Amino acid sequence: xxxxxxxxxxxxxxxxxxxxxxxxxxxxxxxxxxxxxxxxxxxxxxxxxxxxxxxxxxxxxxxxxxxxxxxxxxxxxxxxxxxxxxxxxxxxxxxxxxxxxxxxxxxxxxxxxxxxxxxxxxxxxxxxxxxxxxxxxxxxxxxxxxxxxxxxxxxxxxxxxxxxxxxxxxxxxxxxxxxxxxxxxxxxxxxxxxxxxxxxxxxxxxxxxxxxxxxxxxxxxxxxxxxxxxxxxxxxxxxxxxxxxxxxxxxxxxxxxxxxxxxxxxxxxxxxxxxxxxxxxxxxxxxxxxxxxxxxxxxxxxxxxxxxxxxxxxxxxxxxxxxxxxxxxxxxxxxxxxxxxxxxxxxxxxxxxxxxxxxxxxxxxxxxxxxxxxxxxxxxxxxxxxxxxxxxxxxxxxxxxxxxxxxxxxxxxxxxxx
Amino acid sequence: xxxxxxxxxxxxxxxxxxxxxxxxxxxxxxxxxxxxxxxxxxxxxxxxxxxxxxxxxxxxxxxxxxxxxxxxxxxxxxxxxxxxxxxxxxxxxxxxxxxxxxxxxxxxxxxxxxxxxxxxxxxxxxxxxxxxxxxxxxxxxxxxxxxxxxxxxxxxxxxxxxxxxxxxxxxxxxxxxxxxxxxxxxxxxxxxxxxxxxxxxxxxxxxxxxxxxxxxxxxxxxxxxxxxxxxxxxxxxxxxxxxxxxxxxxxxxxxxxxxxxxxxxxxxxxxxxxxxxxxxxxxxxxxxxxxxxxxxxxxxxxxxxxxxxxxxxxxxxxxxxxxxxxxxxxxxxxxxxxxxxxxxxxxxxxxxxxxxxxxxxxxxxxxxxxxxxxxx
Numbered sequence: 122x123x124x125x126x127x128x129x130x131x132x133x134x135x136x137x138x139x140x141x142x143x144x145x146x147x148x149x150x151x152x153x154x155x156x157x158x159x160x161x162x163x164x165x166x167x168x169x170x171x172x173x174x175x176x177x178x179x180x181x182x183x184x185x186x187x188x189x190x191x192x193x194x195x196x197x198x199x200x201x202x203x204x205x206x207x208x209x210x211x212x213x214x215x216x217x218x219x220x221x222x223x224x225x226x227x228x229x230x231x232x233x234x235x236x237x238x239x240x241x242x243x244x245x246x247x248x249x250x251x252x253x254x255x256x257x258x259x260x261x262x263x264x265x266x267x268x269x270x271x272x273x274x275x276x277x278x279x280x281x282x283x284x285x286x287x288x289x290x291x292x293x294x295x296x297x298x299x300x301x302x303x304x305x306x307x308x309x310x311x312x313x314x315x316x317x318x319x320x321x322x323x324x325x326x327x328x329x330x331x332x333x334x335x336x337x338x339x340x341x342x343x344x345x346x347x348x349x350x351x352x353x354x355x356x357x358x359x360x361x362x363x364x365x366x367x368x369x370x371x372x373x374x375x376x377x378x379x380x381x382x383x384x385x386x387x388x389x390x391x392x393x394x395x396x397x398x399x400x401x402x403x404x405x406x407x408x409x410x411x412x413x414x415x416x417x418x419x420x421x422x423x424x425x426x427x428x429x430x431x432x433x434x435x436x437x438x439x440x441x442x443x444x445x446x447x448x449x450x451x452x453x454x455x456x457x458x459x460x461x462x463x464x465x466x467x468x469x470x471x472x473x474x475x476x477x478x479x480x481x482x483x484x485x486x487x488x489x490x491x492x493x494x495x496x497x498x499x500x501x502x503x504x505x506x507x508x509x510x511x512x513x514x515x516x517x518x519x520x521x522x523x524x525x526x527x528x529x530x531x532x533x534x535x536x537x538x539x
Numbered sequence: 540x541x542x543x544x545x546x547x548x549x550x551x552x553x554x555x556x557x558x559x560x561x562x563x564x565x566x567x568x569x570x571x572x573x574x575x576x577x578x579x580x581x582x583x584x585x586x587x588x589x590x591x592x593x594x595x596x597x598x599x600x601x602x603x604x605x606x607x608x609x610x611x612x613x614x615x616x617x618x619x620x621x622x623x624x625x626x627x628x629x630x631x632x633x634x635x636x637x638x639x640x641x642x643x644x645x646x647x648x649x650x651x652x653x654x655x656x657x658x659x660x661x662x663x664x665x666x667x668x669x670x671x672x673x674x675x676x677x678x679x680x681x682x683x684x685x686x687x688x689x690x691x692x693x694x695x696x697x698x699x700x701x702x703x704x705x706x707x708x709x710x711x712x713x714x715x716x717x718x719x720x721x722x723x724x725x726x727x728x729x730x731x732x733x734x735x736x737x738x739x740x741x742x743x744x745x746x747x748x749x750x751x752x753x754x755x756x757x758x759x760x761x762x763x764x765x766x767x768x769x770x771x772x773x774x775x776x777x778x779x780x781x782x783x784x785x786x787x788x789x790x791x792x793x794x795x796x797x798x799x800x801x802x803x804x805x806x807x808x809x810x811x812x813x814x815x816x817x818x819x820x821x822x823x824x825x826x827x828x829x830x831x832x833x834x835x836x837x838x839x840x841x842x843x844x845x846x847x848x849x850x851x852x853x854x855x856x857x858x859x860x861x862x863x864x865x866x867x868x869x870x871x872x873x874x875x876x877x878x879x880x881x882x883x884x885x886x887x888x889x890x891x892x893x894x895x896x897x898x899x900x901x902x903x904x905x906x907x908x909x910x911x912x913x914x915x
Contacts, residue, residue: 399913417910417915418906421854422906422909425854429835433542436543450829454829518800519811519817
């Protein structure tokens with residue numbers, strides 16, 4: 122620890138930034154320079170663009186970037202997950218080819234995990250990868266793929282063996298999206314937006330050198346990706362915050378962020394927009410109705426308690442204490458808050474809750490809340506899966522009995538719905 | 540704002556958990572709850588001599604230890620967990636806090652040290668048979684009489700009112716209304732003209748009394764006619780304390796339900812292995828942890844003297860009341876038939892959950908107070 126004191130790191134990064142940072146630099150050129158310096162991803166290994174700094178000191182580096190207004194490496198979107206996963210599991214040639222261009226933002230990525238037949242049960246994926254001649258041939262369908270329509274590369278989880286138990290028959294690939302065997306179609310949601318895609322593979326091809334880790338080790342690799350996804354889930358809107366700086370490099374960064382964040386524009390509505398409740402209650406005069414007041418108070422109590430629970434979890438984490446139960450409840454608590462908020466928004470809006478668009482309350486924003494909230498308790502782990510996780514991992518209750526782990530995947534009952 | 544405890548506070552909690560676990564096992568709770576007093580002087584003295592709990596939040600100048608609301612709330616959470624039968628809420632929380640908020644310097648110097656030492660048990664008599672929790676509901680009158688005052692009226696729902704040595708009474712000057720004309724008085728428990736009767740309470744672990752004042756001679760505490768503000772402050776602080784106490788009880792029940800589910804076998808498997816049970820337990824954990832966050836936040840806000848404290852106290856009280864009651868209902872459900880028996884301990888905490896839900900105002904009342912405090 123002594124070689125990396127907070128003060129020495131701060132002084133070093135500050136000196137480097139003062140000598141090198143320029144708003145007139147091109148975004149990619151600047152990021153290449155940053156990557157070469159080791160300050161772009163300071164916690165990464167020294168062999169791969171990093172300085173092996175402890176995580177705690179990363180905040181110090183970030184602090185100095187903010188102080189001077191310097192742009193960092195590309196952190197938005199799935200490329201962050203791709204880089205983190207390949208750093209751990211990728212072969213040297215894969216790291217060589219993909220890491221730098223992910224950090225510069227030149228390459229855009231998507232995550233090809235969920236399927237129509239496997240949502241909560243991700244390891245039940247049935248998209249096939251068969252080795253034919255000198256390449257992997259991919260057939261099947263993925264869904265809920267954010268940003269597939271402007272991605273260059275996909276992180277693909279596919280089945281390579283149906284004759285072994287489900288987790289052992291999966292492999293992990295990097296797939297080139299720009300090829301004839303890949304078709305990307307937008308998926309329209311009940312709220313009218315199309316933030317996700319369906320991706321169809323018809324004899325799509327993957328060269329053998331794009332297999333990540335070993336054949337049959339795909340689940341372990343996917344677990345790394347998912348861990349980073351969960352870790353970042355809180356921050357999705359912070360990474361998407363463009364700086365308001367003036368200069369060429371800021372313009373380029375803003376354009377990048379706008380593209381990446383476009384699919385997430387309704388996410389605040391998905392969380393219920395508790396921030397609008399009091400304003401709406403006062404504007405509509407419903408704040409004087411004792412029943413409405415009670416419901417508003419219940420909602421605000423729930424929302425505040427959930428927020429404070431998250432802050433307790435963060436405080437424990439910052440102090441390096443073992444995670445208590447408060448750290449595992451956030452997702453479920455957010456679902457409760459969102460649902461309660463939708464109910465109270467309805468109560469406040471009355472008949473207007475039936476209208477959308479410019480006829481609806483707040484130009485349709487309230488309607489968008491009402492038809493977006495159902496996503497929150499499904500996406501990123503359903504409430505039911507969250508309850509299983511809490512009861513099994515936090516409370517130590519018995520695991521669900523499984524009938525799909527001890528037999529070849531081909532013998533596991535499959536979906537009866539399309 | 541503090542979102543975690545210091546290691547000293549954690550250590551204090553674990554000492555209390557161990558101590559109260561030994562001193563207040565369910566068998567002890569059951570023995571004391573069958574008595575009319577509901578507590579015993581001997582074990583009360585031990586509690587205060589060994590750990591100085593009645594002195595925790597009282598400033599050192601008045602014989603206390605000088606800790607703040609956060610430490611006081613740790614004590615209450617642990618007492619709620621153990622369901623301790625003792626006049627702590629009456630004396631340390633309500634009585635001492637009212638004196639600290641309202642008393643003159645000389646009164647604090649005279650009254651607080653024996654309370655801090657645990658030699659004097661105090662209580663606060665404010666609510667009347669009309670069941671109102673605010674100052675405006677006070678009907679008892681105080682009439683000046685030869686340098687002292689004469690109290691007339693009836694107080695009810697007075698915690699440990701039949702056993703307390705010192706009673707702090709809220710009364711009004713004849714003819715006054717609302718928050719005007721309210722004053723605090725002190726009366727010895729054995730004052731002539733004071734008739735005390737233990738009420739038949741649903742929660743026998745926390746006794747209440749009805750006090751009838753017939754021309755009882757009383758000393759003024761603090762300023763004449765100036766009790767409204769210190770009274771409101773006392774109620775706010777007491778609500779924070781009660782919220783923390785309820786969290787301790789809810790946590791105890793949640794854990795007991797989990798332990799039982801892990802042992803009870805039906806259909807050839809523990810009932811803990813059924814997904815309906817697992818999901819119920821996960822929901823119970825969410826309820827308790829959210830209430831805990833609200834209670835801890837309110838305690839930290841009290842420590843900071845946060846201007847939002849009245850709203851936060853009501854929020855915490857409402858949140859903890861709902862969580863405790865819901866946890867109690869679920870705990871009985873998880874125990875099944877045995878959970879409805881007198882021999883099973885669940886009902887002891889269930890009844891505390893019920894009395895705490897109502898005491899100082901029910902959740903709907905506090906939600907309304909919170910909305911008003913936020914100017915909605």
